[in-house]
Amino acid sequence: SVGSEYGLGSGSGGGPLEIVDLDKNGTMDLLLGGPAGLRWFKNTRGSFAPGGVLAADGSGDFIVTDIDNDGFLDIVFSTGESVSVLHNRGAGEWERSDELFASAAPGSGPLAAWDADADGDLDVALRGADGAIAVWINEGGNANxxxxxxxxxxxxxxxxxxxxxxxxxxxxxxxxxxxxxxxxxxxxxxxxxxxxxxxxxxxxxxxxxxxxxxxxxxxxxQLDRKGTSCPLLYAWRDGGWRFVTDFLGGAAIGYQQAPGVFSTPDTDEYVLIEGGLSEQDGWLRLRLNNQLEEVIWFDQAELVI
CATH class of the missing domain: 2.60.40.1120 (Carboxypeptidase-like, regulatory domain)
Structure with a gap:
């Protein structure tokens, strides 16, 4: 299965899923609920490694929210009968609290977190077993x-x-x-x-x-700017780098013209360097780069004089 291929195991049964960076390393982890409990799978850049069962009784719904504004993401989860909180203390340490939602109706589960009263901390909506929604106001989370x-x-x-x-x-x-x-x-x-x-x-x-x-x-x-661009050519002239032009605009790979139809890349281009080049330490210098989040590669470049 796909899960086995990426380190998630091949267990049966479904449950709630959240994609979240629990360990603050810039990669998105997986948090899974279900019959096996509330399980954390750490993103190891290409696959997932078990981060542990955070709550063996975490079989119901859950949400991820920083309930105390300390900068660490906490977890509000349902055991099926009650609602509990796992406080994230950092370095993989978790502290469980069963008191915050102790008066919630039996069978309740967390539905969403948002700042309902606009006081700078996150409140929680619980859904009861009968489908009724109750909003729990966070008192004190904005101390941070x-x-x-x-x-x-x-x-x-x-x-x-x-x-x-x-x-x-x-x-x-x-x-x-x-x-x-x-x-x-x-x-x-x-x-x-x-x-x-x-x-x-x-x-x-x-x-x-x-x-x-x-x-x-x-x-x-959102700024009104392009997310993609052509490679850029700079030339060393008169004591500094000078922009020449963009080029190879027709060389993009994977450009879709119609469903299932992709363009044929035009992979070569001659560029005239108007104004010429200046020598620096016996070298004529050019730079070919890209300033956006794209992958650019060249298999050949030649200066024709």
């Missing part, structure tokens, strides 16, 4: 700082769903995938400033917003 982020797509969907978001605030690093049309609330602990919020929009546009204060809403509007 947080930043609220909204996304507005321009070249992508309006809510930015599908974007990859990376947060850098001092030693805190956290990666998210934007999956719902609601603001993202990120716990910062005691940190006052977020040095960088990096968006990789679904279309491939990379965008950084820097030096954002905590306790405020950062409204991120």
């Amino acid at each position: 700082r947080s930043i609220t982020i909204t996304a507005q797509g321009i070249g992508d969907n309006k809510f930015g769903i599908g974007a990859k978001v990376e947060i850098l605030a001092g030693a805190l690093r956290q990666k998210f995938e934007w999956t719902r049309p609601v603001p993202l609330v990120v716990g910062l602990g005691g940190r006052e400033t977020v040095q960088s919020v990096r968006f990789l929009w679904p279309s491939g546009v990379l965008q950084d917003e820097v030096n954002l204060p905590s306790a405020e809403t950062a409204a991120i509007v």
Whole structure:
């Protein structure tokens, strides 16, 4: 099976699934619920390794949320009868609390987390066994700082769903995938400033917003820029690097013209270097590069004089 091939085992039975960076290493892990309990599979860049059973009785629904704004993602989960919390203490350490939702109706399960009262911490909606929804307001989670982020797509969907978001605030690093049309609330602990919020929009546009204060809403509007481009050619002339042109625009591999029909790459091009080249230490220098998140390779380049 595909699961066995990538280190997930071949167990039977289905259950809830979350894709989340639990260990803050910049790769998305898998969190699975079901009859075998609440299981964590760590992303090892190409496959998954067992991170352990976090709750043997975690057979029901769960959500991942930083319930105390300390910068570590916690887990609210259902045992089928009650609702409990696993507090992430970092370095693979978890602390269980059964008291926060002790008065929840039997058979309740977590449904979603969002800042319902706009006070800077995440509240939780529980779904009862009868289908009724109850919102539990987080009292005290905002003792730590947080930043609220909204996304507005321009070249992508309006809510930015599908974007990859990376947060850098001092030693805190956290990666998210934007999956719902609601603001993202990120716990910062005691940190006052977020040095960088990096968006990789679904279309491939990379965008950084820097030096954002905590306790405020950062409204991120997608920049109107291309996510792909041609290779760029620079030449050394008159004591510095000079832009010459882009080139090989017809050499892209995998460009789809119609369903099941791909273009034939045009893989060679002659470029005139207007203005010529200047010698530097006995060399004529050219640079061929790309400034976006693409893979570019050349198997031959020749200077014709």
